[in-house]
Amino acid sequence: xxxxxxxxxxxxxxxxxxxxxxxxxxxRANVMTMSWHMMLEFxxxxxxxxxxxxNYSFAALRATKQCVIAIPGVALAPQVVKxxxxxxxxxxxxxxxxxxxxxxAQVEAPLIDECLAxxxxxxxxxxxxNKYNLFxxxxxxxxxxxxxxxxxxxxxxxxxSFAVDGETIKLPSKMR
Amino acid sequence: xxxxxxxxxxxxxxxxxxxxxxxxxxxRANVMTMSWHMMLEFxxxxxxxxxxxxNYSFAALRATKQCVIAIPGVALAPQVVKxxxxxxxxxxxxxxxxxxxxxxAQVEAPLIDECLAxxxxxxxxxxxxNKYNLFxxxxxxxxxxxxxxxxxxxxxxxxxSFAVDGETIKLPSKMR
Numbered sequence: 001x002x003x004x005x006x007x008x009x010x011x012x013x014x015x016x017x018x019x020x021x022x023x024x025x026x027x028r029a030n031v032m033t034m035s036w037h038m039m040l041e042f043x044x045x046x047x048x049x050x051x052x053x054x055n056y057s058f059a060a061l062r063a064t065k066q067c068v069i070a071i072p073g074v075a076l077a078p079q080v081v082k083x084x085x086x087x088x089x090x091x092x093x094x095x096x097x098x099x100x101x102x103x104x105a106q107v108e109a110p111l112i113d114e115c116l117a118x119x120x121x122x123x124x125x126x127x128x129x130n131k132y133n134l135f136x137x138x139x140x141x142x143x144x145x146x147x148x149x150x151x152x153x154x155x156x157x158x159x160x161s162f163a164v165d166g167e168t169i170k171l172p173s174k175m176r
Numbered sequence: 177x178x179x180x181x182x183x184x185x186x187x188x189x190x191x192x193x194x195x196x197x198x199x200x201x202x203x204r205a206n207v208m209t210m211s212w213h214m215m216l217e218f219x220x221x222x223x224x225x226x227x228x229x230x231n232y233s234f235a236a237l238r239a240t241k242q243c244v245i246a247i248p249g250v251a252l253a254p255q256v257v258k259x260x261x262x263x264x265x266x267x268x269x270x271x272x273x274x275x276x277x278x279x280x281a282q283v284e285a286p287l288i289d290e291c292l293a294x295x296x297x298x299x300x301x302x303x304x305x306n307k308y309n310l311f312x313x314x315x316x317x318x319x320x321x322x323x324x325x326x327x328x329x330x331x332x333x334x335x336x337s338f339a340v341d342g343e344t345i346k347l348p349s350k351m352r
Contacts, residue, residue: 011334014211016192035190038214040226040308048224048310050216074345081347128304132216134224136308152342155331158187160349166328166342169250171257173336 001102001111001118004142009045012071012117012142013037017153018080018162020070020115021051022101024108025060029101031093031112032057033084035156037069045139047121052133056088061135065123066107070115074152074164081160106140116151117144177278177287177294180318185221188247188293188318189213193329194256194338196246196291197227198277200284201236205277207269207288208233209260211332213245221315223297228309232264237311241299242283246291250328250340257336282316292327294319 013019022031037049047069051058061067072080079097086093094101094110101110104120111118125136152165189195198207213225223245227234237243248256255273262269270277270286277286280296287294301312328341 008334011337014192015331015333015339016190036214036216038212038224038226040212040310046308048214048308050214077345078347081349085350125307131301132222132224132312134216153339154345155191155341156187157191157344158184160347161187162345162347163191163329163341164343164345165331165339167340168333169253169330169338169340171254171336171338173257174261 001143001145004117004144006045006139006142007043009119009139009142010039010042013039013047015153016155017071018156020072020080020083020112021057022068022070022109022112023057023060023064024110025064029094029110030057030060030088031083031099032088033080040136046124047137047139049135049137050133051135058133061123062126062129064108066109067121067137068104068107068109068111069119069121070112071117071153073116073148073150074154075150076114077154077162080154104141111143116148117142177319177321180293180320182221182315182318183219185295185315185318186215186218189215189223191329192331193247194332196248196256196259196288197233198244198246198285198288199233199236199240200286201240205270205286206233206236206264207259207275209256216312222300223313223315225311225313226309227311234309237299238302238305240284242285243297243313244280244283244285244287245295245297246288247293247329249292249324249326250330251326252290253330253338256330280317287319292321292324
């Protein structure tokens with residue numbers, strides 16, 4: 001995996017891909033599927049996301065204040081859905097779904113080797129956790145795997161239906 | 177346009193499409209392009225979004241506490257980018273870009289007739305506005321235009337590059 005400059009992180013999150021969120025708590029790694037996330041700031045890159053208090057990952061995220069957001073390509077879609085349909089409470093999801101945990105540089109939570117990109121994050125604001133389960137996180141390190149040629153991500157449209165990235169269009173923009 | 181049951185709104189926002197946000201302030205309508213948004217709750221549907229204080233729409237949204245989020249299809253992509261590259265301060269964007277404002281039912285901001293779907297929203301929490309320009313809004317009414325056959329949305333990947341929805345895959349999911 002290659003290190004990604006932090007100001008480029010927004011281009012991974014802004015398109016709204018389904019992502020995986022990993023945590024490590026009391027020596028045990030876990031992973032959940034997430035679609036409720038958005039960019040909050042370019043530099044330093046801040047991400048806001050909702051991790052439901054009903055998710056097993058919630059306690060780990062709140063206690064450790066660290067996680068990894070991994071971006072799976074379409075090849076991982078079946079596993080991504082299954083990961084979202086079971087709980088770390090009774091399942092070692094890395095083993096069950098054949099995901100390879102890789103040590104991160106700045107957080108305890110593992111990167112996922114099979115993903116297109118991995119972001120290391122630290123929780124920086126928990127004021128909205130009690131009311132909305134909303135966490136504010138800063139991306140402290142980012143990785144991309146340039147070796148994966150199929151870079152299409154998936155977007156949840158509800159009820160088990162996912163849009164896969166299709167053609168790319170380029171339009172002159174003053175935006176970054 | 178057909179009314180959409182509110183519990184189905186998340187399926188429009190969760191995939192991360194580029195959207196248009198309209199406001200109406202002092203009798204004048206405006207529209208901006210937005211990609212930093214996410215679902216926050218299913219029922220009632222809550223959406224969180226970032227409207228930069230540098231955007232002309234910011235003052236209107238903060239003052240009126242009302243807006244519309246309209247979801248454009250790929251056919252509108254060139255206009256969507258141009259809307260994001262100019263300011264309502266000196267431009268009547270509805271006229272300039274050929275958008276048809278349609279009165280909403282519960283908010284002053286207009287729906288956009290050319291869009292695939294329109295959500296009427298009221299700001300319900302401004303606690304994160306000063307620090308992050310983050311608004312919490314409740315969807316109070318939703319519309320879809322079933323007459324538009326090409327329902328592909330666009331996803332900003334940065335630097336003027338957009339992924340267009342491609343194939344749809346269905347995977348058995350316990351999620352809604």
